Amino acid sequence: MEKTRKPKNIFVEGAISPEKIAKSIANHAANHEIGGHSIFLGQVRADAKEGGKVTAIAYTAYEEMALQQAFEIREAVFEKYPLTCMHIYHSLGEVKVGEICLFVFTSSKHRKAAISACEELVERIKNELPIWGKELVSNDTSVWKENT
Template identity: 65%
Template sequence: MKTIKIKNPFVDGPVSLGFIAESIQKHSSKTQIGGHSIFLGQVRNDKKEGKEVTAIEFTAYQEMAIQKLVQIREEIFVKYNLECMHVYHSLGKIKKGGICLFVFTSSKHRKPAIKACDEMVERIKKEIPIWGKEIYNDDTHTWKENIYE
């Protein structure tokens, strides 16, 4: 079984585009990899009851979230025989247009990378204790409900 390096998946503020580009570029030297899949979650400017979402403020029960994420990563890593997997989720206030989730999977072939990336995103939404408070243009807020589509 491959050794899975565990890094803190949480970043303060949005996941920067420079960090994403650098992560992708670092994999160009890993020639055993034939396919990558990337998911970027972005804060939308949803409209609800005449109000516009301007940001989402993310919080998490970090200790539990990291433990659960480690478990899920190990399961998916083995299930799809991955070469690499990186997961980063924002904490704090992320303005509309900001990247709040970055999942990057790599394998010898494209289909395992794609399936693993999709499963990781779904399981993060369903199983990891992360919450988002939608902040509206009138400075009111409501807790966001995850919609599994």
């Protein structure tokens, strides 16, 4: 019987906590078929902007569309790579400098599939999902962030 995947909510309100990341990793210890994990953590930087530094990013999204597109990306990546599992979490709301705003975690029998899949997921999330970040600057201004 083929496993049917359903859209999952990838959004977390505020920063993604170190505890959530640690628990997600620990939950995989019981799966003895996994030989490699790849993890990407996106962290908010204190970039210099005109008149100040970034202090936080306020994330917004067209949630319904983003969830559907994330589901389609997940399906395509699962089809392309022999993965055991995949997790995607992206922040909404305000995330302060130094906090985690994106957590992508892939697992497979062998490391190369996990690494390649994780890299592709991050690139596709950044380029295809309708998620926007407004950089909050120390001089009480804000700037819409451009993904690079």
